[in-house]
Amino acid sequence: MNETAKRARATIDVAAVRSNVRALRGRAPRAELMAVVKADGYGHGAVPCARAARQAGASWLGTALPEEAFALRAAGDTGRLLCWLWTPGGPWGKAVEQDIDVSVSALWALHEVSEAARACGRTARVQLKIDTGLGRNGSQPADWRELTAAARKAEADGVIKVTGLWSHFACADEPGHPSIPLQMAAFDEALAVAGAAGLRPEVRHIANTPALLTLPESHFDLVRTGIGIYGVSPSAELGTPHDFGLRPAMTLEASLASVKRAPGGHGISYGHHYTTPGDTTLALVPLGYADGIPRNASGSGPVLVAGKWRTVAGRIAMDQFVVDLGGDSAQAGDTAVLFGPGDRGEPIAEDWARAAGSIGYEIVTRIGTRVPRVHVDTNVVDTGVEGDPTRTGGAQ
The missing domain is CATH 3.20.20.10 (Alanine racemase)
Incomplete structure (x- = not known):
């Protein structure tokens, strides 16, 4: 990587x-x-x-x-x-x-x-x-x-x-x-x-x-x-991808940039549209609207962090947003999954579309060039050997 x-x-x-x-x-x-x-x-x-x-x-x-x-x-x-x-x-x-x-x-x-x-x-x-x-x-x-x-x-x-x-x-x-x-x-x-x-x-x-x-x-x-x-549904009215035997191909994730304790009453992000209800743990996800994360999903965008579904706390900024972990713990470097195929309980692109009042098409196409694409083939065994012909991954 x-x-x-x-x-x-x-x-x-x-x-x-x-x-x-x-x-x-x-x-x-x-x-x-x-x-x-x-x-x-x-x-x-x-x-x-x-x-x-x-x-x-x-x-x-x-x-x-x-x-x-x-x-x-x-x-x-x-x-x-x-x-x-x-x-x-x-x-x-x-x-x-x-x-x-x-x-x-x-x-x-x-x-x-x-x-x-x-x-x-x-x-x-x-x-x-x-x-x-x-x-x-x-x-x-x-x-x-x-x-x-x-x-x-x-x-x-x-x-x-x-x-x-x-x-x-x-x-x-x-x-x-x-x-x-x-x-x-x-x-x-x-x-x-x-x-x-x-x-x-x-x-x-x-x-x-x-x-x-x-x-x-x-x-x-x-x-x-x-x-x-x-693997994205064309319409929520028609059904989910899984209803049609489709599998979402993109998984968007990031490594937590910061995890810290904060007291109750702590304002989060621009405008303080979210205030911590009590002593809590805050995790910083290093993705923002410059990366294609829709700002109008502030306060509602779903993220899987520390094994649970969370929502964005406060406004999404240009490069980052915060999630409130409550009483749960995490460490800097842990993975936050914004969306994927749903296998691990993570959101799918359509969940972000609902949060943003948009469609799945926009969610996946707007992911910006600052986010590298890593192509893998889960039907191919990765031997871990550099140059092995069975490998198809790598940043594109």
């Missing part, structure tokens, strides 16, 4: 990622699976998680930004890879040269990728996105017929190949939401329009993790799994 990791570390079990991918594939057996590894693998490390997902049968990877896709290629990934968040003047040519599927939602983007393909002398792999009701990226239905016709012409000219048609749900994490059947109907209509234009894509996809878990009619040819592959 390096010196930084002795303060705090996020340990990611790639075996859990593989297990989660297999579990999710089992719920959509007739569809291919895309592992979404944007935002550095939702904070888990894009490259090691992408490798684990590929090992478990993910035939596609997905990223938001071109730079994220390029990093995967630089790391040696050569499989199918979709990148969807583009702005005018983006690095289309580099994506075409690296055989990356690019998402197109408007005529300007189709023009730019077509020009890049001509300049490269290669056919661009393009996926057209339709806005079925999320209201973000994607072609409006009123513009879809023109976009698909233009794409078919570019395809006939040999400039592009339309490899996919896709969309994204707005409320799949809210069971029974009335927007869900409306989006499904809009997607079906968009597919019909594209078919009438002569497009024959390799994959059609709209299902994200919650849709994969609850809407089998949305699976089509491909399902896009983001948060699920990391």
Whole structure:
């Protein structure tokens, strides 16, 4: 363990990622699976998680930004890879040269990728996105017929190949939401329009993790799994990770920086929003909002210290927060577990999400760069021998 990791570390079990991918594939057996590894693998490390997902049968990877896709290629990934968040003047040519599927939602983007393909002398792999009701990226239905016709012409000219048609749900994490059947109907209509234009894509996809878990009619040819592959539930309404056979991959922990006795009436942290009710023991956890710990979980964020579930005492500061151990004892250097898979009674990411009034996605993705990622494989025996091929851990 390096010196930084002795303060705090996020340990990611790639075996859990593989297990989660297999579990999710089992719920959509007739569809291919895309592992979404944007935002550095939702904070888990894009490259090691992408490798684990590929090992478990993910035939596609997905990223938001071109730079994220390029990093995967630089790391040696050569499989199918979709990148969807583009702005005018983006690095289309580099994506075409690296055989990356690019998402197109408007005529300007189709023009730019077509020009890049001509300049490269290669056919661009393009996926057209339709806005079925999320209201973000994607072609409006009123513009879809023109976009698909233009794409078919570019395809006939040999400039592009339309490899996919896709969309994204707005409320799949809210069971029974009335927007869900409306989006499904809009997607079906968009597919019909594209078919009438002569497009024959390799994959059609709209299902994200919650849709994969609850809407089998949305699976089509491909399902896009983001948060699920990391073992975090997409919604408290849908259930816990364990309800779906998923295992949280990240464990966030720190070494206590200080343990000391304090009298009753002692104010804790900025603003003295917590005062010790009596003689007690205080433990200092060296993580704060600069590390991604949400400040609005002050007074409520859960931590496992000295074998018991505690809550943050007072405000979370930039680099540290305090927990009140009451009559229990601990020592500097002991471990505080903020969240993990729950095996030892520790909180899971969703517990911090509830405390912060947020979602599990934000809790894991916001963990900052001051916290080193240590990747381990619990399915591999660690011999302790430096350079042993059975070892996969180490700070990333």
